Each structure stands twice: as structure tokens, then as C-alpha cells.
Amino acid sequence: MEHEDKSRSGVATYIVEAFVALVLLGIGIVVVVESQRLGAGWTSDGPGSGYFPFLIGVLILIASVGILFQSLFTKAKSTEVFVDGEQLKRVLAVLIPAVVYVLAMVFIGIYIASAVYIALFMIILGKFSWIKSVIAALVVNALFFFMFEVWFKVPLFKGSLDPLAFLGY
Amino acid sequence: MDEISSLMQGFGVILTPMNIGLMFVGIILGVLIGVLPGLGGANGVAILLPLTFTMSPTSAIIMLSCLYWGALFGGAITSILFNIPGEPWSVATTFDGYPMAQKGEAGAALTAAFTSSFVGAFVAVVMITFLAPLVAKFALKFGSPEFFSVYLLTFCSFVGMGKGSPFKILASMALGFAFAAVGMDTVTGQLRLTFGQSELMRGFDFLIAVIGLFGIGEILISMEEGLEFNGKSAKIDPKVVLQTWKRLPKYWVTSIRSALVGIWMGITPGGATPASFMSYGLAKKMSKTGAKFGTGEIEGVVAPETAAHAAGTAALLPMLALGIPGSPTAAVLLGGLLIWGLQPGPLLFVEQKDFVWGLIASMYLGNLVGLIVVLSTVPLFASILRIPFSIIAPVIIVICAIGAYTVHNAMLDIWFMLGFGVMGYIFKKLDYPLAPLVLALVLGDKAEDSFRQSMLVSQGDVMVMFSNPLVGTITTLALILLFWPLISKGLALVLPRKVDELAAERPVD
Numbered sequence: 001m002e003h004e005d006k007s008r009s010g011v012a013t014y015i016v017e018a019f020v021a022l023v024l025l026g027i028g029i030v031v032v033v034e035s036q037r038l039g040a041g042w043t044s045d046g047p048g049s050g051y052f053p054f055l056i057g058v059l060i061l062i063a064s065v066g067i068l069f070q071s072l073f074t075k076a077k078s079t080e081v082f083v084d085g086e087q088l089k090r091v092l093a094v095l096i097p098a099v100v101y102v103l104a105m106v107f108i109g110i111y112i113a114s115a116v117y118i119a120l121f122m123i124i125l126g127k128f129s130w131i132k133s134v135i136a137a138l139v140v141n142a143l144f145f146f147m148f149e150v151w152f153k154v155p156l157f158k159g160s161l162d163p164l165a166f167l168g169y
Numbered sequence: 170m171d172e173i174s175s176l177m178q179g180f181g182v183i184l185t186p187m188n189i190g191l192m193f194v195g196i197i198l199g200v201l202i203g204v205l206p207g208l209g210g211a212n213g214v215a216i217l218l219p220l221t222f223t224m225s226p227t228s229a230i231i232m233l234s235c236l237y238w239g240a241l242f243g244g245a246i247t248s249i250l251f252n253i254p255g256e257p258w259s260v261a262t263t264f265d266g267y268p269m270a271q272k273g274e275a276g277a278a279l280t281a282a283f284t285s286s287f288v289g290a291f292v293a294v295v296m297i298t299f300l301a302p303l304v305a306k307f308a309l310k311f312g313s314p315e316f317f318s319v320y321l322l323t324f325c326s327f328v329g330m331g332k333g334s335p336f337k338i339l340a341s342m343a344l345g346f347a348f349a350a351v352g353m354d355t356v357t358g359q360l361r362l363t364f365g366q367s368e369l370m371r372g373f374d375f376l377i378a379v380i381g382l383f384g385i386g387e388i389l390i391s392m393e394e395g396l397e398f399n400g401k402s403a404k405i406d407p408k409v410v411l412q413t414w415k416r417l418p419k420y421w422v423t424s425i426r427s428a429l430v431g432i433w434m435g436i437t438p439g440g441a442t443p444a445s446f447m448s449y450g451l452a453k454k455m456s457k458t459g460a461k462f463g464t465g466e467i468e469g470v471v472a473p474e475t476a477a478h479a480a481g482t483a484a485l486l487p488m489l490a491l492g493i494p495g496s497p498t499a500a501v502l503l504g505g506l507l508i509w510g511l512q513p514g515p516l517l518f519v520e521q522k523d524f525v526w527g528l529i530a531s532m533y534l535g536n537l538v539g540l541i542v543v544l545s546t547v548p549l550f551a552s553i554l555r556i557p558f559s560i561i562a563p564v565i566i567v568i569c570a571i572g573a574y575t576v577h578n579a580m581l582d583i584w585f586m587l588g589f590g591v592m593g594y595i596f597k598k599l600d601y602p603l604a605p606l607v608l609a610l611v612l613g614d615k616a617e618d619s620f621r622q623s624m625l626v627s628q629g630d631v632m633v634m635f636s637n638p639l640v641g642t643i644t645t646l647a648l649i650l651l652f653w654p655l656i657s658k659g660l661a662l663v664l665p666r667k668v669d670e671l672a673a674e675r676p677v678d
Contacts, residue, residue, distance in 0.1 A: 017599055024340055031347050034362050046625045049359040052617040053350040059343040066336030082598065087393045094392045095591070098385070098566055102583050110574065114567040118560075126559025140564055144571065152220050154575055 010085075013078040017071035024064035031057030093125060109159030115141040172298055179526030183231060183534065191232040192531065196539045197546075199239015203255050204247055204550050206391045206558075208565060210240035210256070211497040211607070212383040215376045216572030218505050226509040227527045233505060234485075234528060235535040237498050238290065241481050242543045243550065245282040245474060250275060250401050250551050257676045258441040258477040261449040264674075265462060265469030267401075272465050275403035279547055280413040281467050282474045285424060287540045289475035292428040293435065293482035294532040297489070301518070301529070304490035308515035313622035314633050316491075318643040320616040321634075322650070323493050326437045327605045329650030333677045334600070341596070342605035348373040349613020356621060368581050375504055375610040376576045379497065381586040382603050384569040386593020388562055405547050413467075420471050423452050427472045431479025436487055438495045438608060441480035446675050448476030482532065489525060490515060493612065497604050500611040600677045 039048030104113040115137040122133035148154045202213035214233050221229035244255035249266035269278035324342055331338045351362045352372025363369040427448040434444035452472035453462045462469045484495030492513035494500035506513045518525055573586040627633035635641040
């Protein structure tokens with residue numbers, strides 16, 4: 001999975017384009033090599049495990065070389081800015097908290113992490129008063145709790161610390 | 170008239186209070202999902218799918234397909250009132266829908282959009298009722314080479330009909346197949362592309378990919394634009410509805426033409442967006458008031474909406490009859506069939522009559538219910554978009570995370586979802602189409618199986634794809650579509666070029 005740090009402000013789209021093509025090229029090579037190892041040829045009982053993935057890997061290679069070429073050497077080359085600083089800031093303002101949120105989930109479970117996440121998101125990014133934010137977060141998560149644990153009986157992740165253990169679900 | 174009696178039987182199956190209730194729940198949730206940014210038909214169905222594991226397959230498919238109709242209806246609300254197309258195929262609706270709203274005719278535009286959606290869907294369902302059993306019967310004779318050639322046709326038509334760089338379409342599709350290959354090989358049981366990570370043994374679930382690519386990716390895109398919704402308000406009262414309905418019969422030619430365009434394009438994958446644009450273009454060319462299109466002509470709303478819904482509905486035909494979905498949402502529904510223990514494909518019409526005809530009957534009823542629900546509740550749904558994005562965004566991310574977790578009860582899937590979200594954001598910005606990726610991910614194993622079986626039959630000779638007239642024709646058609654970008658360039662050198670004036674607005678999907 002490619003990462004967002006390559007899209008610094010002012011980077012031209014064709015550079016990102018080429019970078020993604022290179023990542024695809026890398027994936028293609030990995031798939032081809034791995035399929036070769038699994039047996040991309042003909043085994044005693046028919047096509048081997050790597051037979052089909054090998055062809056897919058080749059397709060990825062063809063496509064990535066094509067995209068790389070198109071992004072760097074054709075008239076269609078786009079020199080527009082991929083994301084400017086302001087846009088990147090807005091995207092990261094959602095993405096980084098989302099990563100922290102998922103990380104928090106591992107320890108304190110989905111419900112508590114979600115409530116904290118919604119409340120903080122509203123207070124910090126939405127400039128809501130903290131009372132409104134906390135109430136909204138609690139209402140939304142209570143709703144989820146009843147929907148999943150009580151009505152549909154689909155238990156969600158409670159986290160390694162399980163702070164909601166006292167509820168008995 | 171076997172179909173009619175089967176259909177009546179289908180109505181018998183679905184007309185229980187429970188199923189009717191689920192129908193309403195599905196439609197209302199669907200409209201909600203269609204209106205909210207970041208939640209579309211495909212990931213709405215993906216998120217709710219785990220909750221249906223305990224239901225009977227028929228009830229589950231009724232709810233989820235109604236969710237799909239609801240989402241299709243919901244897309245029109247945002248297009249007309251907010252000039253924000255909720256789905257790629259509602260882009261063409263904004264051309265005349267938003268100007269109408271600006272002129273104060275929002276109610277008329279919405280009524281026209283919903284009614285034509287209903288007409289388009291209705292014509293397509295009638296087509297499915299009579300054509301799907303025939304196609305399924307025909308497909309019963311298919312062997313693995315035939316099936317593989319149909320898969321090939323499906324994927325090649327993305328390249329032939331898609332917009333943008335053919336290499337990107339190819340890359341997106343191949344990446345989907347590569348993701349599908351991760352995990353246990355269904356034939357030999359060998360682990361593939363897992364690099365010793367036991368967590369990867371399960372492979373990448375397409376539900377996770379759909380939730381990440383369409384849900385998180387969409388939120389990131391919306392966030393980047395710093396969305397503020399400035400919508401027109403709309404009130405629909407019975408008077409406006411009746412007045413608009415009086416105006417609509419005048420455009421019956423446009424409706425029929427658009428429905429046919431939609432059905433034709435909808436059967437091929439990814440067809441709804443080109444269908445809506447093609448139909449809008451045709452209407453503009455053929456209408457007496459064509460020059461006024463774009464300034465708020467009601468006919469400019471009727472044409473794309475009819476076509477988009479006819480296409481969206483027709484996309485279920487190949488899914489039911491062949492087990493090959495025509496759109497990402499149909500792909501998710503197909504995944505649902507597998508999870509509920511049904512084997513999609515032509516045998517479904519023989520072995521699961523209740524299920525198939527229940528679904529088809531629910532399409533008739535669901536669209537009618539949908540029409541009534543949206544006409545009566547538009548102001549409510551429009552007010553949802555006035556909720557600040559800083560409340561909606563975290564709630565949608567939470568819903569996506571919960572949806573991703575419930576698929577396998579695995580935390581790792583939530584991380585994958587975030588990864589797919591970043592990927593979806595970058596791909597969308599670089600105009601990579603996402604539909605081929607999702608379809609490849611869903612169909613990966615089945616396409617591979619049919620390919621391997623074909624190769625086994627022929628002992629590795631690729632010419633098996635031309636071994637009889639049927640498979641040969643499909644394969645040839647597929648290859649023509651695959652090389653269509655080259656062929657059309659060649660043709661353009663010989664023939665005078667037709668200018669596609671709407672090309673710039675059409676999104677890659």
C-alpha cells in the first residue's frame with residue numbers, strides 16, 4: 001500500500017503518477033517472482049498454483065510500464081499540483097486521527113474509541129462546544145451498542161483492556 | 170408464460186409483513202446512504218452484509234437490493250439540490266437538475282428524476298423477468314471455456330468502454346486479481362503471496378476493499394475539497410407532483426430511448442455512467458429544445474435518470490443469470506450470495522426458484538415503495554446534508570470501521586480498510602477506475618478456476634478459447650473490446666472525427 005508522504009505540497013501530478021506506476025511495477029515484479037516460486041508452469045496434475053497469478057503479474061508489469069511511459073513522456077503529462085499544502089493539511093487532519101483511532105481501538109475497544117474519536121473530531125475540527133460533542137458521541141455510540149450487541153447480537157471488538165466489561169456483554 | 174406464474178409465486182414469497190418491513194428499512198437506509206457523502210450503494214451494502222448472515226437469503230437480498238434502489242434514488246437528491254453528484258452516474262443529472270433548482274423548480278426536477286428513475290427501473294425489471302431465465306437456460310450449456318470467455322468479455326469491456334488511460338484500467342483490474350490471489354489456492358490448497366504471514370491466509374476480502382476504497386477514500390476526497398454544502402431547499406407537495414406528472418408523458422420518446430440505452434449499456438459492466446451520458450447526449454441532439462439543455466430543461470433530467478436506473482437494474486441480469494455482476498454494487502450482492510451459501514450462476518434459476526423470483530418480484534415492489542418513500546421524504550433527507558461535515562465525517566469513518574470489523578471479526582481488517590482508503594484516494598485523484606478492481610477481487614477465484622479448467626481440458630492450449638463458434642465469438646468480441654482504444658485511434662485516422670462534447674465532464678468510475 002502506497003503512502004501519503006509522497007504528496008508534499010507542490011508536487012506535480014505526473015511525478016505522483018510515475019511514483020504510483022513504480023509501486024505497481026514493484027507489485028508486478030513481486031507477483032511474478034512469487035508465482036514462479038509457486039510453480040507458474042505445468043505440474044503433473046495440471047496448471048500449478050502460480051499459473052494464473054503469473055499471467056496477472058505480467059499484466060501488472062505491462063500496465064505499469066505503460067502508465068510510467070504515459071506519465072513521463074507524452075503530451076498528456078500533467079504538471080498540475082497533485083495536492084496543495086492546504087488540501088494536504090485537510091486530508092491529513094482526517095487521516096492521522098483515523099490511524100490513531102484504529103490504534104486506540106486495539107486497547108479500549110470500538111465503542112469507547114469511537115466515542116472519543118467523534119467527540120474530539122467535533123471539538124477540534126468542527127469547533128463545536130464540548131457539551132454538544134460529548135452528547136453526540138455518546139448518543140451515536142449508545143445507538144451502535146444497542147444495534148450490534150443487543151438487537152443483532154453481533155459482538156464488536158472490546159479491546160484488550162475491555163473497559164466496558166461491567167456491562168456484561 | 171412460465172415467467173408470469175413464477176413471478177406471481179415470487180410475489181407470494183415476498184408479501185410477508187417481515188419482508189415488506191425490510192423493504193422499507195432497505196429503501197430508507199439506501200436513500201440515506203445515497204445522500205451522505207462517503208457512503209454509496211456498494212459500500213452501504215458491504216457494511217450491512219454481515220448483519221444479514223443470520224437472515225434467510227431471500228429476506229437478506231430483499232433488504233440489500235432495496236438498499237441499492239434507495240441509493241440510486243438518493244443520488245438524484247444531492248445532484249439536483251446541491252449540485253454534488255452522489256454517484257458517478259448522477260453527474261449527468263446535475264447538468265439540468267441543478268439549474269432547475271436554481272430557478273426554483275427543485276420540486277419539479279426531483280419529481281421528474283424520481284419518476285423517470287422508476288420508469289427506467291421498471292422497464293429494466295420487465296426485461297429481466299423475461300430475459301434472465303432464457304439467458305440462464307442458455308448458459309446451462311456453458312463449459313469452463315465459455316465461462317472464462319464471458320469473464321474475459323466482462324473485463325475487456327471495461328477497457329473498451331471505459332474512459333481514461335486503458336493502462337490504468339488494466340492496472341486496476343490486474344491489481345484486483347492479484348489481491349484475490351492472496352491466500353489459499355482453491356485448487357491445490359497451497360498458500361499464495363502470503364510471504365509467511367498467517368494473517369494473510371484469509372486473503373483480502375472484497376468487502377474490506379469496497380468499504381475502504383469507496384468509503385474512506387471518498388471521505389478523504391470530500392475533506393480535501395473542504396466541503397461546504399450550499400443546497401437549494403425543496404418542498405414537494407402533491408400539487409407539484411401532479412403538475413410534473415402531467416408534463417412528463419410529453420417526453421415518452423425520450424424515456425423509452427433512454428431506458429433502452431440504459432438496458433443495453435447496463436448489461437455490460439460499468440455501464441450506468443456511460444449510459445446516462447449517452448442518453449443525455451442523444452436527448453440533446455434529438456430534442457426540439459436541445460439547444461436549451463443545460464439551462465434547466467426537464468427533459469435533461471428525464472434522460473440521464475431513466476438511463477442510469479435502467480442500467481443499474483439491468484446490471485443485475487448478468488449477476489443472476491451468469492453469476493457475473495455488472496456493477497460494483499452487484500458484485501457485492503454476488504459476494505452476499507456466496508456468503509449465504511448460494512451458488513450464483515445459471516443453476517440458481519433451477520435450484521433456488523424462490524430466491525430468484527422473490528428477488529425479481531421485490532424489484533417491482535421495491536421500486537414502487539422507493540418512489541413513494543422518496544417523494545414523501547425529500548425535505549427530510551435534504552436536511553441531512555445540512556448537518557455539518559465535521560459530524561458526518563467521523564460518524565461515517567466509525568461506521569466503516571465497524572463494518573470492516575464485522576466481516577471477519579478481525580482487527581487487521583480495519584487496518585486494511587485504512588490502507589485501501591488511502592489507495593482509493595490516490596487512485597481516484599489519478600483517475601484510476603475502481604470498479605474493475607472490485608469486480609476482479611470478487612470474481613478472481615472463479616475466473617481463475619474456469620481458466621485453469623479450460624487449460625486442463627486443452628492441456629495448456631490457448632486455442633481452446635476458439636474451439637467452437639460460441640466461445641470463439643465471445644472471445645473475439647472480448648479481444649476487439651480490449652484493443653478498442655487502439656482500433657478507435659486507427660478509425661479516427663480514416664474517418665472524420667466525431668466530437669464528444671460531454672467527454673470532459675464524464676467521471677472515471
